[in-house]
Amino acid sequence: MVWERRMKRCVFAVTALLLAGVFSGCVQGGGEGGAKQNEKISLHLDAADYPRVDGSTVTIPLSEAFAAAVMGKDIEEARQHIIHNKTHEAYINLIDGKADIIFVTSPSEEEFAYAEQKGVTLVVTPIVSEGFVFLTGAENPVKGLSLEQIRKIYTGEITDWSEVGGRHKGITAYQRPENSGSQTGMLDLVMDGYNLMPAPTEKVVAEMGMLVDAVAAYANGEEAIGYSYYYYVTDMWQNEKVGLLAVDGVYPDKKTISDGSYPIRTAYYAVIRGDEPDDSNARRLLDWILSEQGQRIAEEAGYVRLGKN
C-alpha cells in the first residue's frame, strides 16, 4: 500500500514535470526545501555526526531542509533524523545538554532564568527573518493600516471600518489564546504597553463534553481582522480570500520583511550553548546556515532570508 502510494507520488512527480515542460518549457532543478541538484554543499555531515537538534514547531521544515542539504539525503529521509519538541522543551533540552543546537523563537524570561540557574550562556543568533502580519477578508476595501490604527482597533478605540477608510461595518478584532506564540507576538511587537481589549469568545466543547468559553478562532470576512506570522500565511489555502494588510504603507512580503522596511518584524533563531567548542559541528552548522548557501536553502524552504533587521 505504502509502496503503491509512493509509486502514485512518483507518477504525479513525473506528470508535474511534464506539465511544467508543456506550459513553461523549462524544468527547475532541486527538491523540496533541499539543495539544487548536483550543487556542492559546502558542509557535509553524516547523520551520525549531525548535531543533536531540537526546536519549535514553526521551524521544523527549516531544520529538515538544513539536514537534508548537509546530510546529502532527500527530505523524506532526512526528516526521520530530525525531532523538534516544541519551543520550551527545546530550550530546556539545550540547557540540560540533551541538544546541541535549537531552532526556535526568542527565549522567554523563564528560559533565560533557567539557563542562568544552570550556569549556561545562551548564544542566540537570528537565522531567518519573520514578519508579524494582519489579515482581513479580501473583499475589505481597507488594504492597509497604520501601526497606531491597529493599536486603537485592539484597544477598542476604533470599532468600525469606516473610521479607517472602509465601509460602515463593525470590526471583529480576533485575538489568539493567552500565552500562545501569536498572542505574545501581538503584545511584544505591536501593542507596546497598550492594553488589549477583551477578546471575542465562542463556546467550545472541552473535556467531559462541557461547554467553555474560548478565544474565538479567526473567521475570514470583511468585518474580520486577525494576526499571525508571515510564515504561516505564505501560500496558504484560500489566499485569494484572505488579504494581508500593509502596515504604515508597507505590504508584508519576503522582500519588505527581509530588507526591514516592513515595520513589524522578528526572527527565528539558532541557539547554542556558550561553551560549545569553536570547531564543533553545531558551530559549523550555524556558520553554514548564515552563509549564502544556507540562507538560500532557508528561503527555498519557505522562510525569509536575513536582511537588515
Add this chain to the structure above:
Amino acid sequence: MSDWGRIKVALLILLLFSQAAFLWGCGIKSGLAPDSESENGIESEPGTKAGSETKILAPVKLNYTVTNPLSVEEHREEDGNNFDYGYVTVSGLRDEAVQQKINDRIKEVYDGLRVQDLPPYRGIRVLVPEGSHMESERINANVTGNFNHILSIMFYKEASYLPSGLGGLSGSIDYGLLQYVSEMETLNFDLNTGEEFELAELFCDNVAPAELLSDWMSAFLARQQADEEQYYPGSYWGDIKLAESFKGVGENQKFCVYPYGIALVFDYLTPQLDTGRRAAAPVASFGDLGETLAVSERFFRENGAERIFTSDKPPVKALVVRNFRMGEQKSQGGEEHYQEGSVSIDRSWQYPPSLPEKLRLELERMTAADQKTVRELRRIWDNAEMTESAEDVRGFYEIRGESDEAGNYINLSRNSQGYTLDRFLYDTECRCYDKDTLAELGLADIFAEGYDYKPVILKAIQEQVSWKENDTSGRSKEQIAEDIFRSIRGFNLEENGLRLPAVDPGDGIEQHGMSLSIPYDDFGCENLKIFH
C-alpha cells in the same frame, strides 16, 4: 508496434493523465453549478464512476443510508501477550469473484502492514534508533462504513519500541521510555465491482471535492489553533499541528467513510501537519459538507433492480446523524447555577449552531427546574428533621438539555436527576421535530398509515423489564408493559433506532427512569415514514 510507437502511446497516455490530474487539482468552483435544478441529483446508474456521461448533481439530500447485508468475520492472530493482529473478511455478495477480490485486497494490505518496517515519521530514527526492541504491536481492521454498496475499512496499526540498552521483553520495562508509533491504512470498495473508489467519487459531479475538503480542513485547523504549539480548550485534535501553512488537501489524501462523515487520515504522508508519530483522522461530518455528497447515488439505487447481496431480507436503514457528539464539534448553549432553599440547582443546555431559534427557546424552557421536583426534594429533607442549618445545601438537582439532528429530524432531550439523603428522582423527556416545518411529531406520525407499532414497543418493554416477573404489586407482565407504555414521554429518532423515555408508575416513589432503544429494523424499515 515498434518501440517508438509504444513510447509515443505511453507518452500520450501520460500526457492525458497529467492533464486530468492538473484539471482535478485545479478543481471547478465549489458549490453548485448554476444550472443544477434537480431536487435530488439526476438519474444515474449504480456503479457509475465520476466523470462518466451520467452526472450526479448537487444538491442531494442525504437523510438515511441503507445497510449492506454483509457478514463481517474477524480473523485474529495473537500471541496472547503484546502482539495481536486482526483483519476481516466479508461475505454475502452474490458475485463470488467480486467478494474474493475484496477479501484478497484486504488480506494484501494486512500482510503488508505485518511486514512493514517503521513508518517514516519525522524524528523516528532519533526516538527509535537501530537496535531498538519492539515491545508490542497490534493491528486492527475496522469496518467503518458498510452502506449504500460502499464498504470502507480502516486498518489501525500501533507498535511500541524501547531503545536498545533500556531493558526489553525479558526484563522489566520503564513504560515512560516506550516510543509509540501508529499508522492507518484505508480501503474503500464499490461493492458492485469490488474496485476501490477515489475520494472524489463520494461527491456530486458539480462540486470540487478538493476545494470543499480543503475549506473544511482550513476551518478545522483554525478552530484547533493548529499554528500554536500549545493545546487549548476545544482543541480536541490537539495533536494535529501545522508545521507550515496549510496548502490544501492533496490528491492522494487517505480517507475512509463513516455513516455520518468522511475521515481524512493524516500521517507521515502529510508532513505539512505534524501529528507526532501517530496517525490522526478527523471526521468531516456529512452535515458539515452539505448537500454535496453522492453516497446515496453513486454506487447505489434504492429501488433499483440490481441485487448484489445473497440476503433476501428487507433492507435495514439508518438515519444520518448530522451533529454527532465529537469533541471538536462546535456547539452553543448555556448554563445556570442557583439555589432554592436547601436545593442546589444546576442546569445546562447544548445545541448545534444550526438549531432554529424556536427550538433553542424550547430547549431552554425544557431545562427549567421542575418546581414539583424542587418541592419534593425540600420536603424530603425537611421531613427528615435534620438539625443542620436550613441555609446549607442538602439537595441537588441537575438538569441537562441537548439537541441533535438525525435525518430530516431534530431531537430535543432533557435528562434530570435530583437527590437528597437516600432518595433519587430521575426524569427524562424527549421531543422530535420535523426539520422543515419545525412541527413536533407524535409517534403515530413516523409510522406508515395503518401500521400498529404498539406491539413492538410492548415486546421491547417486556424484554427490558423481564426481571420484574415477581412484581410485588401483583401485576402481570403484560400489565407492567402497558403501564410503562402509557408513561412514555416523547421520543427521539437516533441513528439506528427509536429512543423512548419511560418509567414504571408501579414503582411509586422509588421509580427510576428507563430509556428504551428499539432498532428501526424491529418495526421493519418499510413501516417507517422517516425512510420514505
